[in-house]
Amino acid sequence: MAIKPPPDRLYGRAVGHTLRARQAELIETLLPRLRWPVPFTITPRETWLEIGAGGFEHAEAIARLHPEIGLIACEVFANSIASLLSRLAPLNGVETIPPNLRVHDDDARPLIRSLPDASIARAYLMFPDPWPKARHAKRRFVHPATLADLARILKPGGEWRIASDDPTYQSWVDQVFAETTLFTLLEATSTRPADWCPTRYEAKAIRAGRTPRYWRFARA
Numbered sequence: 001m002a003i004k005p006p007p008d009r010l011y012g013r014a015v016g017h018t019l020r021a022r023q024a025e026l027i028e029t030l031l032p033r034l035r036w037p038v039p040f041t042i043t044p045r046e047t048w049l050e051i052g053a054g055g056f057e058h059a060e061a062i063a064r065l066h067p068e069i070g071l072i073a074c075e076v077f078a079n080s081i082a083s084l085l086s087r088l089a090p091l092n093g094v095e096t097i098p099p100n101l102r103v104h105d106d107d108a109r110p111l112i113r114s115l116p117d118a119s120i121a122r123a124y125l126m127f128p129d130p131w132p133k134a135r136h137a138k139r140r141f142v143h144p145a146t147l148a149d150l151a152r153i154l155k156p157g158g159e160w161r162i163a164s165d166d167p168t169y170q171s172w173v174d175q176v177f178a179e180t181t182l183f184t185l186l187e188a189t190s191t192r193p194a195d196w197c198p199t200r201y202e203a204k205a206i207r208a209g210r211t212p213r214y215w216r217f218a219r220a
């Protein structure tokens with residue numbers, strides 16, 4: 001399969017709209033406390049990674065459901081990060097920051113390249129931007145080059161969980177993973193497995209009548 005290498009920036013649009021004053025204040029004051037590599041305030045049993053966290057609903061749910069793990073969630077859009085921060089901002093002085101959640105507020109790919117070998121036990125890529133046109137295939141996060149980077153940072157047997165509602169992306173995932181020996185397919189299903197958390201884009205897709213697909217791949 002001849003696929004062009006990924007461009008430097010995967011998202012071909014501005015990284016957010018103008019922030020409201022409160023959002024800008026939270027980015028200024030609260031984000032530095034959460035921004036990776038600020039250490040987790042627990043000693044995590046293992047570290048997980050989420051790529052393209054959107055409004056962080058899934059990341060927050062995962063972090064609260066698994067208090068023993070550390071989760072680094074990556075997102076480029078300042079408005080989306082501000083939406084997480086608004087939910088975490090102390091309410092009546094009560095702290096709501098999950099001790100095991102950290103945010104990488106930039107492109108996930110350089111972060112992935114900077115992480116040590118076998119340092120991540122699980123990665124999530126939930127409803128990535130589909131880039132359905134063939135000429136944009138190089139922008140898709142699932143890409144042979146990215147597979148090699150993910151394989152390096154995942155522990156042997158570590159899982160990469162992916163979901164997509166876009167038919168072109170669904171075929172693409174099957175095709176790209178069929179051509180690698182770095183990962184083995186554990187499960188592919190159209191029903192969200194019981195231990196997965198919902199996401200905002202998943203709800204949107206189901207409302208629009210699309211059928212998501214969920215994959216679990218293991219680092220070989």
Ligand SMILES: C[S@@+](CC[C@H](N)C(=O)[O-])C[C@H]1O[C@@H](n2cnc3c(N)ncnc32)[C@H](O)[C@@H]1O
Pocket residue numbers: 010011051052053054055058074075076077080106107108109125126127128129199200201202
């Ligand atoms: C379609 S949204 C899905 C959001 C969320 N995962 C969900 O399911 O609701 C994809 C998100 O990935 C983010 N994204 C795309 N490329 C990225 C990259 N290279 N690094 C970090 N985030 C990225 C986008 O900004 C966008 O918020």
